[in-house]
Amino acid sequence: MNFDDTPQEAEFRSLARAWIGANAPKEYEEDLRKSSLGRTVLKNGNILEVAKAWQRKKADAGWACLHWPKEYGGRGSSPIERVIWQQEEGPFGQLSRMFIIGHGMCGPTMMAFAREEHKRTYLPPLASGEKVWCQLFSEPAGGSDVAGLRTRAEKDGDDWVINGQKIWTSGAHYSDYGILLTRTDPTVPKHKGLTMFFLDMKSPGVEVRPIKQASGASDFNEVYFTNVRIPDHQRLGEVGDGWNVSLTTLMNERSAIGAAVSTGFPELFEYCSSLMLDDGPAIEDRAVRSKLANWAVKASGLKYTSMRAISALSKGERPGPENSIGKLVAGSMIQDVATYALDLQGASGVVSGEDAELAGRFQAMLLRAPGTRVEGGTDEIMRNIIAERVLGLPGDIRVDKDVPFNKIPTKGR
């Protein structure tokens, strides 16, 4: 049992470290270190521009999309090298957030299902950050039950005509392309009538409307499709096989391990270390210490669970559904942490924004936190995944499994 790199890994790490040391945009390092859930502020820069510039620089030097093949703009690195890169990139890794969906989900789906000429055309600019991609799966009628989606694709000559609405599309407002899951046959059971495409987000008939979230910010969008035409050669996988194609996408999302999940604990520990309460330093208060200790072991438990997964990767094993615990634990934890940080501030905890304690760091965290327990699979879906795929418990009884999609009830009452 050890945390040592193999000689190969050590060599890769020193190469990566040297290049990052010489090239990273250090003028933003402090701002990036101070960012936390719900609050990333670059004082002297536009985050999209800074992120694109950093991605471009990495791509030019061969450090973009490490796990992708070289011919598509990647580096052909092993999964463990990707993890080492993330460790070395540190706070600058936050600049990759706008590319996560494209690099982690859309790219791999294209690699598995697109025509060769499309891969060569579309993947390198995706890797370099020149083009940004989004994923158009969720719908008002299909959240956790994503296969319940209703956006229609109908064949018309060599094209498909798309009508419908997507929701919760991260980054659609700055995306150039997207992968789109549609219903091509409503007369068969829901999982069997789906088909996947990719499309240009500037196509006529695509309308992106930002969603104002409960937090007040807008990271997500609704996307409306009105008679949008997609040529058949942009179809990914067979007609009717969209569900299986989407599983590839979601699998890739899960294998993106090693990226630290945000628990809020380091922020809270730092805060409590200097905070004075009415009776003395917070860190010497028994109740505070007990809370901190409980969160400390969750945070360290997640950290070392991730280390175990990385070790398995290093041995060539594929990560499994057990990695669902990171999001499940961190999501509700960061919400509780933020709530407690405000509790420690007493009545003044109600003040948010720049006038608040620590410029409103924990207030912003509190307001953003509910989303973390829903996005990318709700807590309940994560528990189902663990129960069914790790523990081997029965799947939920699905009353709509064998029913033609257009016969499934659409209203609760």
Place this chain on the structure above:
Amino acid sequence: MNFDFSDDQKQLRDQARKFLAEKCSPKAVRVVLDGKAPYDKELWKGLAEMGFLGVAIPEDFGGAGAGHLELCVIAEEMGRANAPVPFSSTVYLAAEALLIAGSDAQKKKWLPAISSGDAIGTLALFEGKGNPAPKNVKLTAANGVLNGVKKPVADGAIADFAVVAARTGSSGRDGDISLFLVDLKAAGVEVKSLTNLDPTRGQAEIIFKDAKAEPLGAGGDGWSILTQVLDRAAVLCAFEQVGGSDRALEMGRDYALDRIAFGRQIGSFQAVKHMLADMYVSATLARSNSYYGAWALSTNASELPEAAAAARISATQAFQHCAKNNIQVHGGMGFTWEFDCHMYYRRANAMALGLGSLSYWEDQLIDRMRKKNAA
């Protein structure tokens, strides 16, 4: 990086699991649970023959000379099997205290006897209510004899010797405490069994009246040695707790698959699935924290105090959580003496107190994290 046990260590685990499945069935555990024997002597002998008792004891002192990672592996299996033997008192506490502070003669006297299963040892620290703290040690040592009462002492009624924490000064500092080795079969020692939450591991009160004792380690070093012993034991106990958590989770999972209610496997109801998923989460976090503790223990890293406290808290919570919800999944049958669920519930709650309570270790963890940050 290889943050995992080696293939050899995993083989040892399989070997231990197989051995315990044969020699330590729930039926065997029940002999001790029902008070028909103070501990499982046959199993103890078998563990000695397998080399498990001395797995971390150097060959020079009659052990297998493997190491602490191997001991962690065995500990997990002992917890999984709910073994009714004085393993933790003898191996994690007494043997570790001897390894840290014993003279060559003391090691030669006791460690081979521990490895061969001929000597049972324990640590006599507590004196009634309270957590590990120098001020709670009232028993005095003077002129080579001890006077005072220790309670509770794990496995005290079956132990041959004890490492005893005694007061040798009154300055109010840690240096007031010294450790002593006492032959519990000698004159001046009176032992009374206590009923306790987990009858598969006995607890006792030991009264020392001018009992002969020899110093273990230098006078005044007692507290510092004890702190090290407790940290090591915290990691090793965490592995027992992880083993117990996994077993309780498995029992719950298996029952949820077998039991039919409302025409369905109860494991198909989300309320039950999610309860089991949460148990899995606790057990996984505990396992990962414990692995870090194992790494720190085996390399004698400066991170050990923090890692041990984190492993202790996480594993204590996980075992309590899994053991109690295992009963819940079983419903009424889980609350019968006949079903094995309560054995893990008892063990989980007894282990949560053995090295000091959860709140004590929470406090320790924060102290240690602050020290690290300050350094």
